[in-house]
Amino acid sequence: MKRKDIHDILHPTSIAVVGVSNDQAKGATLFLSSLLEIGYEGQLYPVNPSVKEAMGRKTYPSLLAIPGRVDHVIVGVPARIAPSIVQEAVAKGVQSIHFFTSGFAEVGTDEGRTLQKAISDIARGKVRIIGPNCMGIYNPKAKIAFDGGQLPIAGGAAFVSQSGGLATYFARNAIQEGNYCSKVVSIGNSSDLRITDFFEYFSEDDDTETISMYIEGMADGEGRKLLNILEETTGRKPVLIWKGGQSDQGARTAFSHTGAMATSYGLWQTVVRQCGAILVDNVEEMQDFIKLHRLSSPSKGTRSCLVTFGGGNSVAYSDICAKEGILLPELEEKTQAALVEFIPPMGTIRNNPVDMSAAGWVPGVIERSLMNVAKDPNIDSIVFVTQIGFVAGANAERFGMDPKVILDFQVREVVSASQRLDIPLVCVNPVPFEDLALEELRLYVKREFEKNNIATFLSMERAARALKRRHDYDRFVDKVKAMHVQ
Amino acid sequence: MKRKDIHDILHPTSIAVVGVSNDQAKGATLFLSSLLEIGYEGQLYPVNPSVKEAMGRKTYPSLLAIPGRVDHVIVGVPARIAPSIVQEAVAKGVQSIHFFTSGFAEVGTDEGRTLQKAISDIARGKVRIIGPNCMGIYNPKAKIAFDGGQLPIAGGAAFVSQSGGLATYFARNAIQEGNYCSKVVSIGNSSDLRITDFFEYFSEDDDTETISMYIEGMADGEGRKLLNILEETTGRKPVLIWKGGQSDQGARTAFSHTGAMATSYGLWQTVVRQCGAILVDNVEEMQDFIKLHRLSSPSKGTRSCLVTFGGGNSVAYSDICAKEGILLPELEEKTQAALVEFIPPMGTIRNNPVDMSAAGWVPGVIERSLMNVAKDPNIDSIVFVTQIGFVAGANAERFGMDPKVILDFQVREVVSASQRLDIPLVCVNPVPFEDLALEELRLYVKREFEKNNIATFLSMERAARALKRRHDYDRFVDKVKAMHVQ
Numbered sequence: 011m012k013r014k015d016i017h018d019i020l021h022p023t024s025i026a027v028v029g030v031s032n033d034q035a036k037g038a039t040l041f042l043s044s045l046l047e048i049g050y051e052g053q054l055y056p057v058n059p060s061v062k063e064a065m066g067r068k069t070y071p072s073l074l075a076i077p078g079r080v081d082h083v084i085v086g087v088p089a090r091i092a093p094s095i096v097q098e099a100v101a102k103g104v105q106s107i108h109f110f111t112s113g114f115a116e117v118g119t120d121e122g123r124t125l126q127k128a129i130s131d132i133a134r135g136k137v138r139i140i141g142p143n144c145m146g147i148y149n150p151k152a153k154i155a156f157d158g159g160q161l162p163i164a165g166g167a168a169f170v171s172q173s174g175g176l177a178t179y180f181a182r183n184a185i186q187e188g189n190y191c192s193k194v195v196s197i198g199n200s201s202d203l204r205i206t207d208f209f210e211y212f213s214e215d216d217d218t219e220t221i222s223m224y225i226e227g228m229a230d231g232e233g234r235k236l237l238n239i240l241e242e243t244t245g246r247k248p249v250l251i252w253k254g255g256q257s258d259q260g261a262r263t264a265f266s267h268t269g270a271m272a273t274s275y276g277l278w279q280t281v282v283r284q285c286g287a288i289l290v291d292n293v294e295e296m297q298d299f300i301k302l303h304r305l306s307s308p309s310k311g312t313r314s315c316l317v318t319f320g321g322g323n324s325v326a327y328s329d330i331c332a333k334e335g336i337l338l339p340e341l342e343e344k345t346q347a348a349l350v351e352f353i354p355p356m357g358t359i360r361n362n363p364v365d366m367s368a369a370g371w372v373p374g375v376i377e378r379s380l381m382n383v384a385k386d387p388n389i390d391s392i393v394f395v396t397q398i399g400f401v402a403g404a405n406a407e408r409f410g411m412d413p414k415v416i417l418d419f420q421v422r423e424v425v426s427a428s429q430r431l432d433i434p435l436v437c438v439n440p441v442p443f444e445d446l447a448l449e450e451l452r453l454y455v456k457r458e459f460e461k462n463n464i465a466t467f468l469s470m471e472r473a474a475r476a477l478k479r480r481h482d483y484d485r486f487v488d489k490v491k492a493m494h495v496q
Numbered sequence: 497m498k499r500k501d502i503h504d505i506l507h508p509t510s511i512a513v514v515g516v517s518n519d520q521a522k523g524a525t526l527f528l529s530s531l532l533e534i535g536y537e538g539q540l541y542p543v544n545p546s547v548k549e550a551m552g553r554k555t556y557p558s559l560l561a562i563p564g565r566v567d568h569v570i571v572g573v574p575a576r577i578a579p580s581i582v583q584e585a586v587a588k589g590v591q592s593i594h595f596f597t598s599g600f601a602e603v604g605t606d607e608g609r610t611l612q613k614a615i616s617d618i619a620r621g622k623v624r625i626i627g628p629n630c631m632g633i634y635n636p637k638a639k640i641a642f643d644g645g646q647l648p649i650a651g652g653a654a655f656v657s658q659s660g661g662l663a664t665y666f667a668r669n670a671i672q673e674g675n676y677c678s679k680v681v682s683i684g685n686s687s688d689l690r691i692t693d694f695f696e697y698f699s700e701d702d703d704t705e706t707i708s709m710y711i712e713g714m715a716d717g718e719g720r721k722l723l724n725i726l727e728e729t730t731g732r733k734p735v736l737i738w739k740g741g742q743s744d745q746g747a748r749t750a751f752s753h754t755g756a757m758a759t760s761y762g763l764w765q766t767v768v769r770q771c772g773a774i775l776v777d778n779v780e781e782m783q784d785f786i787k788l789h790r791l792s793s794p795s796k797g798t799r800s801c802l803v804t805f806g807g808g809n810s811v812a813y814s815d816i817c818a819k820e821g822i823l824l825p826e827l828e829e830k831t832q833a834a835l836v837e838f839i840p841p842m843g844t845i846r847n848n849p850v851d852m853s854a855a856g857w858v859p860g861v862i863e864r865s866l867m868n869v870a871k872d873p874n875i876d877s878i879v880f881v882t883q884i885g886f887v888a889g890a891n892a893e894r895f896g897m898d899p900k901v902i903l904d905f906q907v908r909e910v911v912s913a914s915q916r917l918d919i920p921l922v923c924v925n926p927v928p929f930e931d932l933a934l935e936e937l938r939l940y941v942k943r944e945f946e947k948n949n950i951a952t953f954l955s956m957e958r959a960a961r962a963l964k965r966r967h968d969y970d971r972f973v974d975k976v977k978a979m980h981v982q
Contacts, residue, residue: 173809175809183929226811257817257818260812263811325740325741329746332742332743363749399668443672444672
């Protein structure tokens, strides 16, 4: 598979959507409306022999009835019709077909396997297949989408997935976190185009800064290829891999899902980590890493200082950090002495975590705390922890204060400090309570921080995990660079 | 410590609050306003020699100046004044003092230790002390509160905590989850009254159905007492223990927090588990268990069936369940045959997880799926997974459907099935996206389910963990009962 081929497949200048109707709940129509919503600028041809018009657009009875050239075909028709569509596509000379259609090898029946073999046989050497049983392509730059809400805003995050649901989820989550995508590809049963075909492309793609993959299983020989591309890539770009079907019961589900045969997860972990890949367990961990990579500079080590309010959380947070491999060393005497000047001794922990308690409400205390901690030679990064529920909840109401005013001053102090610090500062900004007003304030704080390049995380655990992964990856890159220098 | 004493301390008929002012941000005043907000019905005496009135109430210059009897005293004054307050309390003949005041042993200075010893020495044998450095008592039945928003609604959840922040958080979280409290006590440095004093009381307290504890460290000999009470209690009531300071760095923080000396967590785990305690790692895990215990009947085993939409999550969910000790066995041929009658084969997994895909939008499918799964002899419980983002998000909008109508029909089907099932049914209802409208719908679905005794959990991981803990606890109780019969 050459790079050029994949590039063309991801940038078609004309698309036919086969199986559209006026029922928007039906698969093919969903793709048509997604393409219309994102504003696809190429030629768009709805195909259905039974209707004259779909979503206000003229339909064509078949691929062959389309007057112009067709680069890419999206298919949502019953599986038994699939072989005839491939025949048409071959006759029409299209470059790629994406089958949303399911009912192939993943069903585990002879009929399903036979149908999948049939489309592969007809297409081989003539038309490339994405799928079957998948969502296909989201390419914001080329304005191709497979779901509503997929914005035409391009970024550096690439994702290739053996699950359509997770591809959909990744794209939505990425947009939510500001981790805009370069390309997202859902490949389903990968009867033809595989994980490694897209991985290889993303590795060389200048628009792609991080590569994420959801893998359930691989074809014979594909594992070796994956490792080769990993070795080629991880020194230049982070590669995040989530392996579905790690457990026996997950592997059984993965088989029913995409017909994938899984290998032992232990083996996976070892070899894939050796090649510098970052192993994750869900989409959120992908987004957390991508965000930290996007917004933060590398840290020199795993020694963090937490700056927070309230002792009970401090202990819990220390335990979480220990578990995730983030150290919270004691602060120097000098730093402690500096902090005690403006954080009163009562009810506070002047050590690490720095617990500002109620002093955190006094203007200047947050910023001075952060600046002093950053000077401590034992500290490589700072984690600021918000307390929206505490700051903006019952207390603000009771004191007759506008919660937004308090939060604004806190945000201002953190942002101002972060711009002067020479070590990374990130933020844990947990969901306060199930209160829509507080949730709105949390989202406000998140936006303000991230606008100013301060990555926020929903929990201490997620922040610690991202920091550790980032650290491990940065050290890996250092080693690769050192090797190249020699 | 006799039960009667603790009972009296938790049900004072008169309370003095020392150190009140008109500055609501100040500690003592916060307690006064919390007591007023919850509607404390006993005598309430604000004390401060420097002001005549606080929050519209006459203040007294000292405890001795109060005309009537005083059962309980809440103190928020600087630590150095604390000994003189204890002297007054002894002279006044009060039964208990709660010191919100911090600056004692937890600071790690000679001065702090000396002050803590001083108040203990003066009080010994005359007045009981809660704290210092803590939030004291929330008793909804007696209408005593230490925070705004603490409702006078009593339930079965008791909590005793060495962290004030976590006691505050537990109470708020409990109210949010409908796990109303019997009593919450924050004991801070436990210079006098300890974890085990309250544990012993909760063990016998008829209003208490579950007992939760946050422990950072225990005094000499208290560990033995804890085990004795555990052995006495766990066959009758679940006891949940969160041990803070599990790691070395957490233990160091715990020391700065409440002056507690921690023991090895490994030892803890072993002995405490042997006595039937349920070990947890945060307040959310406590609430999840309490909710499951409150709403669900025991299950016969750990074999669950997930009923959901969308394949990618199914694989991830299988892996999570495997990790948490929840089995997802294959369904019987007969069950699979029944399901295939109304769930079309395409894109679905008729096995476990049951993936209804788009068929889940067809009226009747959810209820019939649940009823058929429940009949399968391989299945002990059902986990229904909502997809608010998918059901009510972009798709509902695009199809011009009212998301609430779709959700209502789905909720109705699940509730109707759950009322006819003879195995437990719980629900995973994850936060959809950072969208306030969707979050509102999620909360709506949560309320509807829990009103109908279907426990909802924020993630598959949390549901699986709660199910496993519940199962382990139920088997422990079976064993205890079997022993008693012999």
